[in-house]
Amino acid sequence: MKLFFSLFLVISLISSCSTGELEKKTTSTIPVKNHSFSNVDSIYTKHLHLDLKVDFTEKKISGVARHQMINSGTKRAIFDIKGLKILKVTTGDVNNETNRKYEIGKETNNKILGKPLIVDIDKNTAFVNIYYETTKESEALDWLDSTLTSSKEKPFLYTQGQAILTRTWIPIQDVPSNRITYSADLSVPSDLLAVMSASNPKVKNKEGMYHFEMKQAIPCYLIALAVGDLVYGDLGNQTGVYCEPELIDDCVYEFKELPDMMKVAEDLYGEYAWEQYDLLILPYSFPFGGMENPRLTFANPTLIAGDRSLVSVIAHELAHSWSGNLVTNETWNDFWLNEGFTVYFENRIMEEIIGKSKADDLALIEFFELEEELERISKSAHPEDAHLFLNLEGRDPDDGMTDVAYVKGAFFLKTLENRVGRDKMDVFLQSYFNHFKFTSVNTEKFVAYLEKELLKKYDIGFNYKEWIYEAGIPSNALVIESKGFERIKLMAEDISKHKLSELENKFSLADRDSYSVQEWLTFLRHLSSNISAERMKVLDESLQFSAWTNAEIQFEWFLKSISSNYTPAYPYLSAFLEKVGRRKFILPLYEALYNNKATKEKALSWFDNYKQNYHAVSRNSIARALHLKN
Numbered sequence: 203m204k205l206f207f208s209l210f211l212v213i214s215l216i217s218s219c220s221t222g223e224l225e226k227k228t229t230s231t232i233p234v235k236n237h238s239f240s241n242v243d244s245i246y247t248k249h250l251h252l253d254l255k256v257d258f259t260e261k262k263i264s265g266v267a268r269h270q271m272i273n274s275g276t277k278r279a280i281f282d283i284k285g286l287k288i289l290k291v292t293t294g295d296v297n298n299e300t301n302r303k304y305e306i307g308k309e310t311n312n313k314i315l316g317k318p319l320i321v322d323i324d325k326n327t328a329f330v331n332i333y334y335e336t337t338k339e340s341e342a343l344d345w346l347d348s349t350l351t352s353s354k355e356k357p358f359l360y361t362q363g364q365a366i367l368t369r370t371w372i373p374i375q376d377v378p379s380n381r382i383t384y385s386a387d388l389s390v391p392s393d394l395l396a397v398m399s400a401s402n403p404k405v406k407n408k409e410g411m412y413h414f415e416m417k418q419a420i421p422c423y424l425i426a427l428a429v430g431d432l433v434y435g436d437l438g439n440q441t442g443v444y445c446e447p448e449l450i451d452d453c454v455y456e457f458k459e460l461p462d463m464m465k466v467a468e469d470l471y472g473e474y475a476w477e478q479y480d481l482l483i484l485p486y487s488f489p490f491g492g493m494e495n496p497r498l499t500f501a502n503p504t505l506i507a508g509d510r511s512l513v514s515v516i517a518h519e520l521a522h523s524w525s526g527n528l529v530t531n532e533t534w535n536d537f538w539l540n541e542g543f544t545v546y547f548e549n550r551i552m553e554e555i556i557g558k559s560k561a562d563d564l565a566l567i568e569f570f571e572l573e574e575e576l577e578r579i580s581k582s583a584h585p586e587d588a589h590l591f592l593n594l595e596g597r598d599p600d601d602g603m604t605d606v607a608y609v610k611g612a613f614f615l616k617t618l619e620n621r622v623g624r625d626k627m628d629v630f631l632q633s634y635f636n637h638f639k640f641t642s643v644n645t646e647k648f649v650a651y652l653e654k655e656l657l658k659k660y661d662i663g664f665n666y667k668e669w670i671y672e673a674g675i676p677s678n679a680l681v682i683e684s685k686g687f688e689r690i691k692l693m694a695e696d697i698s699k700h701k702l703s704e705l706e707n708k709f710s711l712a713d714r715d716s717y718s719v720q721e722w723l724t725f726l727r728h729l730s731s732n733i734s735a736e737r738m739k740v741l742d743e744s745l746q747f748s749a750w751t752n753a754e755i756q757f758e759w760f761l762k763s764i765s766s767n768y769t770p771a772y773p774y775l776s777a778f779l780e781k782v783g784r785r786k787f788i789l790p791l792y793e794a795l796y797n798n799k800a801t802k803e804k805a806l807s808w809f810d811n812y813k814q815n816y817h818a819v820s821r822n823s824i825a826r827a828l829h830l831k832n
């Protein structure tokens with residue numbers, strides 16, 4: 203009787219496997235590789251088809267992810283999932299599907315990685331179909347009520363996949379080393395347009411049904427979706443911009459140089475591989491300046507400064523069409539191969555668009571930021587984060603998103619260029635992109651290629667090992683000088699020396715135009731660290747920094763306002779934090795508020811009030827910085 207009873211228990215346990223309730227019962231430990239549980243070495247997705255419905259009332263995406271896979275003969279396929287509700291898994295072609303057993307592993311590290319979805323398959327299975335729904339925990343998704351859009355009339359949804367958030371809206375093998383093509387059929391509310399990192403519609407249709415194709419193979423962190431009240435503006439030469447209707451004129455003006463940037467980029471490193479290049483201007487909550495989703499860069503509206511002063515971010519995202527999207531970092535430890543190359547490339551584009559001396563100013567601002575970042579990293583729990591090649595095992599890949607990958611990476615290439623000469627450098631990079639196109643590279647492969655195709659070939663010595671595998675900035679780093687910056691630094695240092703009465707007559711609003719935005723940024727950064735609130739007030743009255751609507755200027759001004767307790771700026775700061783969700787700005791602002799005794803409470807109460815306006819990427823980072831549970 204006892205035996206019979208336990209047998210019954212075992213059988214019922216096994217049979218419940220196919221119902222999707224097994225989470226509690228799984229004990230197996232799945233190895234983690236490249237921030238993923240997936241067994242891509244045995245079976246990998248080649249093409250993904252998404253059949254999804256976007257439901258704004260429930261704030262939920264539901265449907266099926268159909269994986270067409272190459273199976274080397276394994277009997278289980280493992281996917282990454284996080285914050286997803288799995289409803290059913292089948293194998294086989296559409297209309298010929300068989301239900302399959304699956305397990306959802308309970309792993310210890312799941313705060314970062316989520317969980318493995320383990321599906322029983324046959325050794326010749328090639329189609330795995332996962333029926334699922336997203337949940338409130340699907341961190342890639344930002345569901346915006348209409349109040350957070352520009353028109354305040356229609357809701358908005360967008361996704362952010364990089365680095366490992368695609369698994370929070372699609373069950374997938376979430377590694378940058380595997381490339382897939384994808385297609386999608388989406389059903390969305392009929393008053394909204396859906397766009398993806400794929401071939402895109404230009405206008406709405408009354409059924410709200412859209413079909414998408416991405417025919418070039420991409421790493422899955424680049425799958426992206428946005429749904430909103432969008433219109434399209436053509437910028438010429440296979441470029442354009444999607445945005446909310448009332449922004450279209452401003453966008454077309456701001457991003458007018460896009461076709462020129464494209465031409466410069468193609469002249470440098472070869473033909474653009476993705477046919478069309480459009481921008482999508484998202485609501486202010488978007489956590490980044492830009493995100494290089496192929497064919498459709500996602501961009502933050504803070505880039506619309508009105509004077510094209512912040513378009514280098516667009517040059518950056520365009521550059522990713524080569525560095526990152528065409529040649530992809532194989533693991534997140536090799537992130538500098540994406541970002542360092544892109545910052546270098548971005549600056550080469552800007553050199554042609556705005557001229558060498560202004561492009562140098564842009565690079566120099568980045569270099570100052572790198573120096574500050576390295577200072578912080580050297581005192582942190584992970585001083586080895588100052589290496590270009592990282593070790594992010596067991597950590598959130600987000601931790602690798604520092605100026606080291608971006609700026610130290612770019613200065614490595616700038617210094618190399620300076621050593622070998624621009625001609626050889628350009629030929630080398632052209633052949634690098636061509637040789638590795640549509641594949642992933644790691645640091646070791648890059649080093650081997652560098653040795654063979656550049657250094658050995660021309661018998662040139664270069665300390666690349668020091669750059670890549672050691673901390674700090676090597677002493678041969680290229681030095682950039684800027685006369686404009688030297689002048690404005692002196693002007694900034696002077697501010698604390700003047701009598702207040704002298705300062706009152708020093709500037710007027712018209713002086714804003716005498717210097718570039720980058721020069722003003724340098725001015726603000728070089729104001730004395732203990733400048734008084736009175737002096738800040740005089741500067742504000744003459745130059746109106748608090749009311750300046752350039753987000754980069756606002757950011758620097760607010761930082762100074764917090765450190766000097768210049769309280770008249772706080773209503774502007776509060777409004778900025780309420781509206782803007784770009785992490786690069788708001789995280790340091792919250793940190794500064796929190797670390798100043800006088801404003802610590804403000805940091806907490808503002809965050810509490812505004813956090814629902816932010817994407818999870820920003821919200822989680824700030825919650826951590828403010829020592830809040832999230």
Ligand code: BES
Pocket residue numbers: 364365489490491492493494514515518519522541603608786
């Ligand atoms: N790919 C990045 C954004 C990113 C990196 C998202 C890692 C998630 C994980 C994008 O290209 C980027 O670097 N954006 C920068 C722009 C810049 C450095 C010009 C940004 O948003 O500030």
Ligand code: ZN
Pocket residue numbers: 518522540541544
């Ligand atoms: Zn980038």
